[in-house]
Amino acid sequence: MRYVYDFAEGSNDQKDLLGGKGAGLGEMTNLGLRVPPGFTITTEACRVFMENGEGPEGLWEEIAGAIGRLEESCGRSFGGGGKTPLLVSVRSGAKFSMPGMMDTILNLGINDVVVKEIAEWAGRERVSWDVYRRFLQMFGKVVLNVPGEGFEEVLTELRQTRGVETDAELTAGDLETATGRFRSIIEEAGQSVPTEPMEQLRAAVNAVFSSWGNRRAVDYRRLHDIPGDLGTACNVQTMVFGDLGEDSGTGVCFTRDPSSGEPNPYGDYLVNAQGEDVVAGARNTLSLADLEDKRPGVHAELLGVMHTLENHYRDMCDIEFTVENGTLWILQTRVGKRTARAAVRLAVDMANEGLIDRRQAVLRVDPAVLEQLQRPTIAEDAGIEPLAHGVAASPGAASGEAVFDADRAVERAGQDVAVVLVRHETTPDDIHGMAAAQGILTSRGGKTSHAAVVARGMGKPAVTGASALNVDEGSSLLTVGDVTINEGQVITIDGTSGNVFGGEVPLEPASETPQLEMLLTWADEFRTLGVRANADTPSDAARAREAGAEGIGLARTEHMFMGERLAIVQQIILNEDPEVRDPALERLRAQQTEDFEGLLEAMDGLPVIIRLLDPPLHEFLPSRLELERERRQRAEKGQAPDDRIAELERAVAKWEETNPMLGLRGVRLGLLVPELYRIQVQAALQAMKRRRQAGGDPHLEIMVPLVSTAEELRRVRSTIEAEIADVFPDEAVEVPVGTMIELPRAALLAGEIAGVADFFSFGTNDLTQTTYGLSRDDADRSFLPFFLEQGIYPSNPFQTMDEHGVGRLVEMGTAAGKEANPSLEVGVCGEHGGDPASIALCHRMGLDYVSASPPRIPVARLAAAQAALGGGDSAGSV
Ligand code: PEP
Ligand code: MG
Numbered sequence: 001m002r003y004v005y006d007f008a009e010g011s012n013d014q015k016d017l018l019g020g021k022g023a024g025l026g027e028m029t030n031l032g033l034r035v036p037p038g039f040t041i042t043t044e045a046c047r048v049f050m051e052n053g054e055g056p057e058g059l060w061e062e063i064a065g066a067i068g069r070l071e072e073s074c075g076r077s078f079g080g081g082g083k084t085p086l087l088v089s090v091r092s093g094a095k096f097s098m099p100g101m102m103d104t105i106l107n108l109g110i111n112d113v114v115v116k117e118i119a120e121w122a123g124r125e126r127v128s129w130d131v132y133r134r135f136l137q138m139f140g141k142v143v144l145n146v147p148g149e150g151f152e153e154v155l156t157e158l159r160q161t162r163g164v165e166t167d168a169e170l171t172a173g174d175l176e177t178a179t180g181r182f183r184s185i186i187e188e189a190g191q192s193v194p195t196e197p198m199e200q201l202r203a204a205v206n207a208v209f210s211s212w213g214n215r216r217a218v219d220y221r222r223l224h225d226i227p228g229d230l231g232t233a234c235n236v237q238t239m240v241f242g243d244l245g246e247d248s249g250t251g252v253c254f255t256r257d258p259s260s261g262e263p264n265p266y267g268d269y270l271v272n273a274q275g276e277d278v279v280a281g282a283r284n285t286l287s288l289a290d291l292e293d294k295r296p297g298v299h300a301e302l303l304g305v306m307h308t309l310e311n312h313y314r315d316m317c318d319i320e321f322t323v324e325n326g327t328l329w330i331l332q333t334r335v336g337k338r339t340a341r342a343a344v345r346l347a348v349d350m351a352n353e354g355l356i357d358r359r360q361a362v363l364r365v366d367p368a369v370l371e372q373l374q375r376p377t378i379a380e381d382a383g384i385e386p387l388a389h390g391v392a393a394s395p396g397a398a399s400g401e402a403v404f405d406a407d408r409a410v411e412r413a414g415q416d417v418a419v420v421l422v423r424h425e426t427t428p429d430d431i432h433g434m435a436a437a438q439g440i441l442t443s444r445g446g447k448t449s450h451a452a453v454v455a456r457g458m459g460k461p462a463v464t465g466a467s468a469l470n471v472d473e474g475s476s477l478l479t480v481g482d483v484t485i486n487e488g489q490v491i492t493i494d495g496t497s498g499n500v501f502g503g504e505v506p507l508e509p510a511s512e513t514p515q516l517e518m519l520l521t522w523a524d525e526f527r528t529l530g531v532r533a534n535a536d537t538p539s540d541a542a543r544a545r546e547a548g549a550e551g552i553g554l555a556r557t558e559h560m561f562m563g564e565r566l567a568i569v570q571q572i573i574l575n576e577d578p579e580v581r582d583p584a585l586e587r588l589r590a591q592q593t594e595d596f597e598g599l600l601e602a603m604d605g606l607p608v609i610i611r612l613l614d615p616p617l618h619e620f621l622p623s624r625l626e627l628e629r630e631r632r633q634r635a636e637k638g639q640a641p642d643d644r645i646a647e648l649e650r651a652v653a654k655w656e657e658t659n660p661m662l663g664l665r666g667v668r669l670g671l672l673v674p675e676l677y678r679i680q681v682q683a684a685l686q687a688m689k690r691r692r693q694a695g696g697d698p699h700l701e702i703m704v705p706l707v708s709t710a711e712e713l714r715r716v717r718s719t720i721e722a723e724i725a726d727v728f729p730d731e732a733v734e735v736p737v738g739t740m741i742e743l744p745r746a747a748l749l750a751g752e753i754a755g756v757a758d759f760f761s762f763g764t765n766d767l768t769q770t771t772y773g774l775s776r777d778d779a780d781r782s783f784l785p786f787f788l789e790q791g792i793y794p795s796n797p798f799q800t801m802d803e804h805g806v807g808r809l810v811e812m813g814t815a816a817g818k819e820a821n822p823s824l825e826v827g828v829c830g831e832h833g834g835d836p837a838s839i840a841l842c843h844r845m846g847l848d849y850v851s852a853s854p855p856r857i858p859v860a861r862l863a864a865a866q867a868a869l870g871g872g873d874s875a876g877s878v
Contacts, residue, residue: 003045003055004062006069007038007237012313017042019233021093024333031312033305033330037073038088038237039066041205043095046231049209060202066236067198074238079197080114084121087114087131087239090204092211094232097334100450101220101431102232103142103211105204106274107135107239109197115179122244129175130167130243134274136182136193139200143207144191154181168243168272201236208234216431222789223435240329242322243274247295250275250322253288253302255310258318258338259395261345261515265306267291268446275320275331285446301328309333314355315364316346339395340369341513348515351522358522359869365519367836367863373516374855375461376507378494386499387480387491390466391445393452398439398461399492399504402485404476406433413437420491422478424471425464426451434460439493441500443469443478461495469500520548520858523865529842530849531860532607534829536560538598541608544854548861551607551699552599553761553851554829557680558615560595561588569620572675574651585679592683593690600691600698607699609761609829610684611740612677612716614705616660617669624652661775666706666740670716681720685727685735701736703761708745710752717756740829741813742766750813754820761851762810764830764838768797771806798831801838811845818846827851836863843867 010018010026018026022040029035041063048056067078067086076086087109092102110118110132118128140146155167158174170178186193194200211217212232221228242250253267268285271294292299302321305328309317318336322329338346343365351361375396400418403409406429409421413436421437423430425444434440434454440462442451455462470479476487483502485491492505532553533544541552561569571584599608627649634642657663670677684700691698702720707713717737724735739756741747742763750760769776774784776798787793801807810828817824827849832838834856842850843864852860 001044001056002062003042003059004066005040005042006066007035007040010040015095016230017044017233019043019093019095019235020097020334021091021332022233022235025235025237027312028309028330028333031308033308034328035330036238036240037070038235039063039070040093041234041236043231043233046209046212046233047229049206050212050231055205055209063201063205063236064198067201070236070238076238078109079111080117085109085114085117087118088201089235089237089239090201090208091235091237092208092232093235094212094226095230096224096226097337098217098220098224098226099337099454100427101211101217102214103208104276105135105138105142105207106276107131108139108200108204109239110135111195111197114197122241124172124245126172126175127241127244129172129179131241133175133178133182134276136179136186138276139193139204140182140186140189140191142211143203144186144189144193146186146189146191150185151182154178154185205234205236208232216429219431219435223431225795228791237331240322240324240331241274242270242324243272244325245272247326248272248322248324251285251291251320253306253319253321254316254336255306255319256316256342256346258316258336258342259392261316261338261342261349263349265303267302275322295323295326298323298326298328305330311355314350314360316342340371340373341395343369344373344513344519345515348518359526361519362523362526362862362865363869363871365862367839367859367866370516370858370862371855373513373858374510377496377510378492378499378501379506379508384501384503384505387483387502388466388468388500390441390443390463390469390498390500391452392494392496392498393446393464394440394455394460394462395496396439396461396510397492397494397496397505397507398437399490399507400438401488402441402478402491403433403437404471404473404478404487406430406436408476408487409433410436420493422469422471422491423451424473426454439463439495441466441469441491441493443467443471455495461493463493463495463498463500466498466500516858520861523862524548525865526868527861527864528868529839529847529864530827531857531864532609532827532829532849532851533857534833534851534853535599538602540854541599541602544857545603545606547854547857549606549854549857550849551609552603553609553827553833553849554703555599555608555610557592557595557611557613558619560592561613561620565591566620570648573617573620573655573673574647581675585675589679589683589686592680593686596684596687596700597690600687600700601696603699604691605697605699607701609701609703609738609759610680611703611705612667612670612680614666616655616657616663616665617673618652618655618657618660618664621652621655622648624649624656627652661769661777667704667712667716668706670704671712674719677716678719678723681723682727685723688733688735689727701738701759703738703740703759705740705763706742706766707739707753708743708749710749710756713739713753713756736825738825740766741810741817742830743770744809747809747813751816751820754817754824757817757821757824759825759827760813760817762813762826762828762830762847764801764806764810764828764832765798767809767830768802768806771802771809772797800835801832801841803841807841807845810842810847814846825849834860836866839863840867840871 007025007029012023012027015023018040077083078086089106091104115128115132119125137151141148242248249271251269256263257266267288269291316336317333320332347361347364350356378397400420402422403419409419412419418438420439421433422441425442440455442464445464451464478485490504492501532551533549534554535541535544536556568584568588575581688698688700704716736758738759740763741760814826826847829851833850834852
């Protein structure tokens with residue numbers, strides 16, 4: 001088994017072994033681009049390291065061999081010794097990009113002797129001390145775990161003494177001083193940096209492998225569903241120097257705009273700097289247009305490289321480059337991360353340009369990100385003056401309390417408070433706070449800074465580089481001009497425009513992405529799974545239809561019994577006297593008829609499944625505690641007992657259940673208090689009749705919840721059929737009657753139940769609850785988060801369908817149902833109907849449709865198409 005591959009041996013299909021970065025370096029080397037030579041140590045070596053705490057046998061001999069080849073190919077020497085010294089970078093690079101989450105060490109191979117040789121080679125002493133201090137700083141922090149603040153303090157002090165803004169303005173002497181002081185900081189921490197380059201390399205490779213298991217990497221993987229056992233590769237690459245002077249620099253560019261998807265290259269460039277300066281966002285950057293002004297030759301060559309790479313990968317690429325004394329070097333490329341809007345535009349544009357086909361376009365976009373497109377924006381006429389302006393780093397607007405620390409953001413978010421995390425710049429250690437925040441604001445950094453990249457990945461609005469803001473993390477406040485914002489005060493950021501506002505600004509729902517409709521139309525050509533909506537109101541139904549829903553898969557009717565209608569429902573439940581009850585029933589029927597008419601009108605020509613009442617009866621009655629309090633208060637005030645309260649208390653006691661979710665719900669309630677279902681059915685049929693009279697084309701279907709035996713459904717069905725005959729005495733109208741399958745028994749006896757049903761709709765919320773014996777209302781507060789964190793459950797079964805348990809019941813139930821009744825239509829209407837992984841499962845299990853909430857209709861259309869095409873390929877989507 002080999003563990004080391006020279007770049008020229010790598011290619012894009014070896015991402016598992018060489019990681020994305022290693023594969024990309026191989027690909028670019030073979031394309032003939034100017035890539036500094038180097039080699040990749042495989043993910044397999046990392047896996048051995050994770051298991052044994054050390055690399056595999058023979059690894060170091062292989063690495064020494066690779067270094068020898070490198071020395072030979074570039075005519076330099078690792079460790080100097082008379083020849084031009086070879087310095088290397090050591091970078092992590094996993095199969096899936098995890099920007100900034102793992103470790104990197106640059107300028108490795110330098111020591112007290114080599115530093116002099118570098119000075120000679122570069123012809124400038126300043127360069128060699130800059131390289132040396134950078135090495136100590138990074139090696140100290142990353143490999144030896146010496147806290148980074150000490151190094152930063154030294155640099156800040158030197159800048160202040162010299163009266164300059166940036167490190168680039170420090171002199172050779174300043175940097176030599178910094179080098180000495182960095183060494184003391186490391187020694188004071190009880191550590192030392194090896195002088196022998198091979199020893200430095202060994203320690204750095206081990207640190208890179210260890211960084212696979214650090215907290216931020218683990219958090220990132222959990223957030224992005226990246227398996228924990230893949231390991232990272234480690235790339236060792238000849239250093240080229242962007243910090244040799246005005247003729248040198250470093251940058252990051254994208255072949256198209258990663259924020260909007262517009263077909264214009266986008267990039268950040270820093271003169272006289274090393275790569276980490278761009279990524280850390282520590283200095284404000286120049287644009288590609290500025291680079292064109294300064295160095296037109298380099299700019300033209302870079303555009304050529306972008307063109308080559310985009311055509312080669314047939315996707316938008318993200319490229320890191322360095323200019324060393326006017327020569328362009330390409331350090332890295334990968335398929336670029338992008339916003340949801342850009343993902344859609346890129347896929348559609350590239351298909352229209354013929355770079356990819358429609359099938360690939362549909363597979364390119366991660367369905368889950370389509371929800372992001374619906375993120376709010378600042379209302380156009382808000383007319384509020386921004387406090388400051390920064391870089392529009394990740395689109396969408398967010399309001400929340402300003403919080404200046406990641407842990408505090410998590411704490412406040414845990415109290416259900418919306419927060420905006422405000423930092424100078426973020427580092428990977430802030431990732432948990434970023435995940436908890438609604439939006440991210442930094443005073444430093446460009447579009448490729450850590451904050452920008454991670455926020456885009458998380459689908460959160462972010463504004464970076466708002467340099468007018470004076471962020472004081474220590475005192476938890478920010479000032480801008482004479483305005484001060486303390487922690488806890490609300491601010492609003494607009495990641496689409498880059499504006500920052502004090503206070504809460506009215507937000508507007510997201511606007512359409514013009515290319516989305518095209519992409520979804522293409523998706524519709526491929527998908528075989530139907531997509532319906534869970535919608536309870538005519539406006540939701542209209543919205544869902546506009547988004548492409550092909551009917552209503554679930555109209556829950558319970559909210560129609562709430563609000564001011566509650567009193568009517570209570571009259572029905574509490575009174576046996578027909579003189580009180582009948583008018584109440586009549587009023588409810590009239591109101592329900594209007595509700596249903598609106599739904600049928602909004603979905604004219606398409607199926608509308610109305611589900612009969614589901615929740616436990618006691619939900620319609622006041623709480624026992626409240627009644628008790630009321631009774632006590634009357635007694636304390638010396639008032640006479642109120643008969644109504646006593647009556648309500650008796651009723652509440654009568655219907656009270658210890659486990660209401662396992663009690664008198666759904667069809668059970670329908671059979672026990674038949675009037676409730678009867679008036680609902682009558683109202684639905686009346687609504688249908690009115691729609692027909694108005695010239696409409698209503699397709700009403702009636703669904704019975706929480707069925708566990710065929711007999712329950714048989715009885716309700718005969719009531720429904722009697723009502724149909726009553727409302728339409730002279731014609732045979734078709735009103736399919738079906739059932740939810742949301743209890744394991746119903747799934748197990750699906751064949752029998754299908755004999756009485758025209759359709760099934762799997763209520764996978766309840767089916768998950770009852771299959772696991774896990775309360776859906778308490779799960780998130782109880783042990784579920786712990787189980788997910790510990791990996792005891794691979795994912796949240798209420799979000800993504802549990803394939804092996806719940807999924808098995810769905811599959812069995814579908815097959816048995818369809819066998820017993822070949823015309824049976826089968827769908828899913830639990831939350832899983834809008835979850836891409838669950839939709840793929842539904843496709844494989846042979847369901848006819850999924851039903852999702854209106855914002856997730858586009859998600860479902862795309863996910864269903866990808867399922868039909870055998871799975872998505874949204875590598876660059878974030
Ligand atoms: C379900 O249980 O999956 C379902 C759709 O019904 P509800 O969520 O209303 O119980
Ligand atoms: Mg249910």
